[in-house]
């Protein structure tokens with residue numbers, strides 16, 4: 001298939017792009033499953049997938065069909081009307097998560113912002129005006145002013161002063177630290193089940209069940225940010241299901257749209273205290289995006305789907321452990337298809353760049369860490385091919 005646009009990065013970027021990040025001299029043009037092609041026709045095996053977004057890889061038929069059908073029916077009639085795909089998706093998400101009420105929006109940050117608003121409102125109504133949210137250091141919750149304040153990333157608190165008040169950070173995975181931080185002003189604990197951007201940090205076994213008991217005892221809300229870990233990424237529909245924990249408030253994003261902007265704020269009936277006008281958005285419950293969400297959730301809830309995710313995930317873990325016997329890898333960690341390897345040195349950026357040149361896309365969330373977040377439909381053959389390229393690159397780097 002020929003494409004009229006065949007430009008290099010320098011040709012593409014006239015300077016009109018507001019610079020917010022460094023990008024390599026590559027223009028991605030087309031994808032299919034685990035594969036991407038750039039404008040020069042070079043092929044890449046993609047283990048980033050839009051940042052753990054594309055659960056079904058690139059250009060999957062189920063999303064193309066959903067978009068095609070819905071685009072011919074209704075794009076939007078405004079969020080002030082009901083629409084069939086949004087209503088169906090909300091019901092599916094309530095059933096699949098064990099929660100009651102769903103608000104659909106476009107981005108993860110927007111869902112988390114809504115979760116913080118809901119918690120503050122609930123605190124005003126039910127906890128003597130409590131408003132403070134405790135989150136973890138090294139966490140990531142988004143890039144709006146409030147979600148940046150919730151995010152425990154070093155240096156982020158004084159980026160755009162004044163910082164949004166009402167947040168306090170404690171070390172991740174330490175129950176005592178949270179217990180000590182909870183005070184009369186505390187309204188909620190907000191955490192990722194596994195810290196994704198922080199480097200695929202898995203908390204100790206039993207941490208979340210104990211935290212659930214603690215929050216119930218103290219009468220504060222548990223908000224789980226499953227934007228990266230949800231929708232089958234860790235081998236269960238939600239990561240909190242590994243330990244049978246149900247939060248009061250849950251946020252989803254990334255895989256929910258699997259390539260289109262779709263996110264959700266989900267809560268129990270008892271916490272859902274928004275009144276008309278408290279929350280909204282032009283694209284809230286957009287039928288076109290909701291149609292995709294329905295296709296995605298239906299596919300992930302197929303009985304065989306997560307079994308297959310766990311099968312390929314086990315293959316990936318074994319392959320990475322094999323690699324660690326011949327290369328300087330300190331550990332393999334994560335769950336399902338959200339995995340990372342710790343390197344012996346701060347060489348992750350260099351390895352990512354060399355892999356890209358060799359036709360493999362990986363991510364380095366930290367200077368000494370590589371993250372793997374392939375399509376949930378990745379095959380064992382693709383995993384083996386990834387390991388082959390990575391092993392070759394690591395062998396070259398260490399010489």
Ligand SMILES: *Cc1c(COP(=O)(O)O)cnc(C)c1O
Nearest residue numbers: 107108109140141142196227228
């Ligand atoms: C990606 C991510 C977000 C932010 O989602 P956006 O869609 O980029 O706003 C929030 N929390 C977690 C855990 C994420 O991984």
